[in-house]
Amino acid sequence: MKFFNKTSALKLVFALFAFLTLNVAFAQDQKQTLPDLNLKDVNGKVVNVKDYSKKGKIVIISFWATWCTPCKKELNNINELYEEWKSKYDVIVVAVSIDNARNVMKVKPYVDGQAWPFDVLLDVNSDMMRAMNVVNPPHTFLLNKEGNIVYSHTGYLEGDEFTLEEKIKALVK
Numbered sequence: 001m002k003f004f005n006k007t008s009a010l011k012l013v014f015a016l017f018a019f020l021t022l023n024v025a026f027a028q029d030q031k032q033t034l035p036d037l038n039l040k041d042v043n044g045k046v047v048n049v050k051d052y053s054k055k056g057k058i059v060i061i062s063f064w065a066t067w068c069t070p071c072k073k074e075l076n077n078i079n080e081l082y083e084e085w086k087s088k089y090d091v092i093v094v095a096v097s098i099d100n101a102r103n104v105m106k107v108k109p110y111v112d113g114q115a116w117p118f119d120v121l122l123d124v125n126s127d128m129m130r131a132m133n134v135v136n137p138p139h140t141f142l143l144n145k146e147g148n149i150v151y152s153h154t155g156y157l158e159g160d161e162f163t164l165e166e167k168i169k170a171l172v173k
Contacts, residue, residue, distance in 0.1 A: 032149040034061070035131035039096070039121040042108040047121060049128060052094055053147025058171055060093045060164070061141040063123075063134050066106045067099070070156040071138040072114075077161045079116055089168050093118035098129050098137055140164065144171050 036050040052059050062078070064071030075095055085091040095118060097107045104124050111120050123129055132141065135154070142151035142164065151167045153160065 033147050034143070034149075035128060037127055037131065039123055039128060042097075042111055042120045042122065047119070049121070052092065053143055055092065056145050058089055058091045058145060058168055059143040059147075060091060060168075061096060061132075061143070062093065063096045063098055063129060063132075063137045063139040065098050065137050066103055066110050068137045072110075073158070074138050074140070074156040074160065075116065076114060077158075078164075079114065079118075081161060081165070082117060085165065085168065089172050091168060095120045096123050096128055097121065098123050098126060098134075100124060100126075142167050142171075 034049050034053045036048065038046050038048050041047055052061070060078070062071075062075055064075055066072075078093060082091075082093055085093075095111075095116065097104070097120060099107055099122070101124055104122055107120065107122060121128075128134075132139075138154070138156045140153045141149050144150045150171065151164075153164070
């Protein structure tokens with residue numbers, strides 16, 4: 001018993017092709033942006049995270065924790081380049097601490113000790129972490145001037161900040 005003749009097989013192949021093509025096109029139109037949620041910064045000021053994507057600047061979002069040695073190394077290395085990046089590429093850096101309620105009191109003293117000039121937000125309940133599908137720190141996102149996430153990287157190896165700079169340069173061109 002035949003299930004398909006040539007015509008119905010071609011129709012099925014065409015329908016499947018059209019379905020897949022539309023799904024790929026739709027998926028590419030879905031731009032990932034920052035979530036619309038409020039977090040406090042290290043000084044207790046409430047900040048809407050989505051506002052960073054509305055500034056018309058290149059934005060680096062880095063998830064970190066006080067207990068995460070690679071996170072701190074990455075942010076310290078970014079800090080060394082930050083002033084240069086700010087003047088050359090008009091970049092904003094936002095460090096999002098994922099320290100929980102037990103450790104959050106360590107964040108401000110650490111940040112003050114490092115003299116980080118960028119914004120540091122506290123994601124004590126992991127709301128932003130969940131919204132952006134971050135599993136482990138360090139996790140870094142790069143947003144273009146339109147506020148769309150164009151690059152994401154998990155983990156840190158010495159020199160990753162230079163790869164990030166290459167991605168930033170590509171956005172400026």
